[in-house]
Amino acid sequence: MKREVKDMDCAQFERLLHDLDRPGTEGFSLREAALGHAESCSVCAQLLTQAESLDLALRAVAERESGRQAPPRLENLLRDEFRRGAAASARRRVRWQLAALATAAVLLLALGLSLRHRAESPSRNGGSRATPAAVATGNSPALASDSASEQGTLADSQVADSDSSTAFVPLPYADTSAASEDGAIVRVELSRSELASFGLPVTDLSATDRIPADIIVGEDGAPQAIRLVSQSSLDD
Amino acid sequence: MEMTPKIDVADDRLLRRMLAGDEDAFTDLYRRKHPAIYRFALHMSGNAAMAEDVTQEVFMALIREPQRFDPARGSLSAFLFGIARNHLRKRWEQDRRLVPLAGDSEDFDDFSSSASASSNSGHAVGPALSFTAELDSLDAVGRVRRAIATLPENYREVVVLCELEEMSYEEAAAALSCPVGTVRSRLHRARSILVGKLRDGHAMRRVPAVGE
Numbered sequence: 001m002k003r004e005v006k007d008m009d010c011a012q013f014e015r016l017l018h019d020l021d022r023p024g025t026e027g028f029s030l031r032e033a034a035l036g037h038a039e040s041c042s043v044c045a046q047l048l049t050q051a052e053s054l055d056l057a058l059r060a061v062a063e064r065e066s067g068r069q070a071p072p073r074l075e076n077l078l079r080d081e082f083r084r085g086a087a088a089s090a091r092r093r094v095r096w097q098l099a100a101l102a103t104a105a106v107l108l109l110a111l112g113l114s115l116r117h118r119a120e121s122p123s124r125n126g127g128s129r130a131t132p133a134a135v136a137t138g139n140s141p142a143l144a145s146d147s148a149s150e151q152g153t154l155a156d157s158q159v160a161d162s163d164s165s166t167a168f169v170p171l172p173y174a175d176t177s178a179a180s181e182d183g184a185i186v187r188v189e190l191s192r193s194e195l196a197s198f199g200l201p202v203t204d205l206s207a208t209d210r211i212p213a214d215i216i217v218g219e220d221g222a223p224q225a226i227r228l229v230s231q232s233s234l235d236d
Numbered sequence: 237m238e239m240t241p242k243i244d245v246a247d248d249r250l251l252r253r254m255l256a257g258d259e260d261a262f263t264d265l266y267r268r269k270h271p272a273i274y275r276f277a278l279h280m281s282g283n284a285a286m287a288e289d290v291t292q293e294v295f296m297a298l299i300r301e302p303q304r305f306d307p308a309r310g311s312l313s314a315f316l317f318g319i320a321r322n323h324l325r326k327r328w329e330q331d332r333r334l335v336p337l338a339g340d341s342e343d344f345d346d347f348s349s350s351a352s353a354s355s356n357s358g359h360a361v362g363p364a365l366s367f368t369a370e371l372d373s374l375d376a377v378g379r380v381r382r383a384i385a386t387l388p389e390n391y392r393e394v395v396v397l398c399e400l401e402e403m404s405y406e407e408a409a410a411a412l413s414c415p416v417g418t419v420r421s422r423l424h425r426a427r428s429i430l431v432g433k434l435r436d437g438h439a440m441r442r443v444p445a446v447g448e
Contacts, residue, residue, distance in 0.1 A: 018424045024404065025420075050431050057380045057434065058399040064377045065400065068278065069271040070291045078266060078295045079259060085299050086257040 008037040013044045017051050168216060168225035171198060183216050183224060198226050247312045255302055266295055269313060272401050273320050279396045280324050282385050293323045310410030313403075317411035321393065383433040391426035398423050 013034055019027025020034055027034065038045040189210035192202045202211065212229040247268070253261030273294050277287035297304070297319050305315045384395055397408040398419065405423075409416045 018427050019420075022405075050435070051427070054427055054431055054434070057376075058395070061377050061380045061384070062400045062402070065275055065279075065381075066271075068275050070274040070288050074270075074288060074292055075263070075266060078292065078299070079263060081296060082254075082259055082262045082299050086259065089257065 008033045010037075010041060010044055013037050013041070014047065017047055020048075020051070021055060168214070168227045169199060170225045171223055174222070174224045183218050185214050186217050187212060187214055187229065189213070195226075195228070200226065200228055244311060244313075248307070251302070251305070251312060262299070265298075265312075269316055270295065272313065273316055276317060276393075276396050276401065277320050277324060279381075279384060279400065280321075280389070280393060281327070286324075286327055290320050290323045290327065294319045311407060314407050314410035317397065318413060321412065380430075380434065383430055386433065387426055387429060391422055391429065394419055394423045395426045395430070 008030070016027035016030055016034055019025035020031045022028055035048075038048045189212050191210055192207055193205050195202045195211055195213060196205055200213075213226055214229055215226050216224040218224050247265070250261045250265040250268070254265055270291055274287050274291045277290040278284060281287055281290070294316050298316065305312060309315075310318075384392060384400075387395060393412060394408060397403045397411060398405065403411070405416045405419045408419045412419065
């Protein structure tokens with residue numbers, strides 16, 4: 001039996017039946033048409049009655065159950081847990097702040113050390129910067145205040161004076177006015193006769209070995225001062 | 237369908253205060269939300285102790301991992317129901333003895349076939365429910381409660397959420413992590429099964445009642 005009553009058939013009625021009282025649904029918006037259909041169809045009317053009875057029954061259960069809740073001890077337990085969690089969270093925050101501060105301090109320290117290392121590294125590699133001006137004026141502790149006569153003599157191809165590696169002797173033709181704040185130390189190997197020509201005290205000029213020496217080269221490329229390098233420095 | 241979750245301003249405010257460490261805010265939030273969670277767990281498990289445990293787990297999760305709640309994905313209630321549901325499933329896996337009805341699938345088959353027959357014929361409607369006149373009595377409410385408890389889990393949860401807790405389809409869908417259409421079709425099916433159970437007296441069968 002095909003039923004079509006008031007623009008709604010039974011299939012559509014059954015599809016919408018359980019949403020008739022549910023706002024926001026298609027069933028709710030077509031409620032009037034559905035009720036109209038039920039008035040004209042005894043089978044759908046019975047379905048509607050059953051659905052309404054079920055609604056009543058469910059509502060009764062919901063009302064009866066509405067007062068049910070967990071025992072109060074659960075609230076106390078959870079509040080304790082919350083308190084512990086909040087305290088732990090506060091401790092974690094402090095620890096994070098301390099860790100952040102420590103990290104920042106370490107980074108700053110590392111940055112400082114890095115800058116210092118960068119400033120010092122050329123001298124370790126044999127090309128450190130020196131101040132020829134200091135050589136010229138004798139302010140540098142590494143500069144000999146006098147000529148090679150104050151230094152020992154080179155004996156048996158060795159540096160005679162262990163301090164010779166730290167004392168520069170100004171070269172005779174060095175132009176001190178050309179000296180600037182910056183200069184480079186260059187390590188070279190020279191023959192004994194060449195070293196003697198710079199006024200350094202060496203022996204056995206006929207020997208063919210070459211002696212290591214440091215030369216300060218000014219910004220204009222001209223050598224400014226020279227020093228002998230001790231064996232111990234070379235070992236280092 | 238794209239869902240736009242409604243933001244409960246009071247929940248949102250309480251949650252923010254709770255996240256800032258305000259214990260009173262947590263207490264207010266707990267008092268607002270826990271009864272529904274407890275009842276849901278109670279209806280789903282039929283066991284008061286398990287309902288209490290699940291409620292505890294839900295709020296422990298909120299305390300310990302509040303960042304898991306994403307307002308863009310649904311309301312706080314939906315989030316809490318979702319946690320409760322996951323815990324219930326874990327519990328059932330751990331201890332199947334506490335599942336309310338071992339014969340759910342059999343019941344489901346019985347009632348789905350009878351309901352299908354009713355639906356297919358379009359007119360095989362049984363007598364009107366006889367218990368509505370006696371709904372005031374505890375026994376009648378107990379019968380309905382037991383009928384709900386005999387529903388298969390998927391159907392039981394939509395009945396509890398949409399009928400007993402009066403959630404919208406959208407809220408229930410967010411809590412159950414499924415499409416709105418699925419919630420709607422499950423609820424319609426569940427209601428058909430309930431009508432059949434109550435009409436035919438299947439609910440009179442002795443099953444663990446809520447809280448027993």
